[in-house]
Amino acid sequence: MGGISWDWNYTLQILPDLIRALLEVTVVVTILSFVVALVLGLVLAIVMRTPNVVVQQVLRWVMEFIRSTPPLVQLFFVYYVMPHLGLTLGTITAGVVTLGIHYSTYCAEVYRAGIEDVPRGQWEACRALSLSTRRTWLGVILPQAIPKVIPAQGNNLISLLKDVPLLAAIATPELLQTAFEAGNKTLSYLEPLTMAGVLFLAVSIPASILIRRLERRFGH
């Protein structure tokens, strides 16, 4: 064999499709799922503060269950079970729902730490001023808890990005699936899959450097 047979023409030919898949599907799914995770995670973190022990324990185990089982199987569950309940989801919607719920348990944990960091006196002051529960949370607790956890949530965002390729399992046209299909056409998987890896790193490495900067700025 005459060394590595890397075809640059072929590489350049598939590159636009790969970049499009990365930006229009992988990144979009990441952002949408992250929004779901942030919102649902906040709700979970607040509900977890309930004094009701039964609710708390049930929720804790449900979250533990979601967190310790593979998102791939959860994706299959959502994608194949929902139609039986009369709700057929597109691949992207199924992906956003699955990853959004999966990562909401991680986001909730981060919020929880942020909320626990708010000094006790803040709660007592709210009580002394007889603020409503709503105003206590929105006006006092969350504005102090959330900025501190931004870098940690950023880490969740990056982990989420790294799970998006598993949507290829249900033929979502994201980066890996697009690369694999390009390879299927020519039976040359070297260029498309290598470029998929390079493009993926081109997003994930700068993102993680950015988060580390944020961490230093908001530093503990």
Add this chain to the structure above:
Amino acid sequence: MFAEIADRMPQLLSGTWITLQLTVYSAAVGIVLALVFGLMGTSAHAWVRRVARVYVEIFRGLAVLILMFWFLYSLPLLGLRLEPMFAGVLALSLNIGAYGAEVVRGAILAVPKPQYEATIALNFTTAQRLRRVIIPQAWAAMLPPLTNLLIQLLKGTSLVSLITIVDLSKVADNWRGNTGNSALAYGVSLVFYFVIAQILVLIMRWLERRANRRLGRATPSRRAERATLPAAGGGA
């Protein structure tokens, strides 16, 4: 329902066995990579640290599935054909090793400085210093984050079902394919994963207690430990 589950039990158990094998092999290779690159990350030589940095950034930055596909479909074109199981373990351990290297590096740097100074004062060799003083203390600090990584790894093993390995996830997928009973097929396999995860957590807690006992410390309570854990998610 129970009859159907009982019917599938042999496949479920063999799938579980494959999943456990993948987890244990990848964890074993992963911890070696983590120790090597983690220690390199604390080296006094800048170029050694740089090599460790590059390894960590690349393999932590790549999605495991892309890596797995690359090993299985692209490497043969470079003249290297890997068994799917080998490709799976390689991709999983390179990935988890990169996360682990950061844990190891952090834990070693967190060992109080006077401990290093004491080993120098006592004229320990580098090997003695690491083996007798630094690693035992760092090990205790590493275990809680390593527990999270082990669960992340377990979840990651499900990806091998996409490269033709019949693990627990693939068993569930075949089950759904045969009967169309998707809720039961995936539901039961999720419960299997959950049970495996809980057992792994118990084993890690035991290791943690043992590591702390050997240092003459009490294991911090679960609540205190949860509060100090980095709550970052796991890219499976």
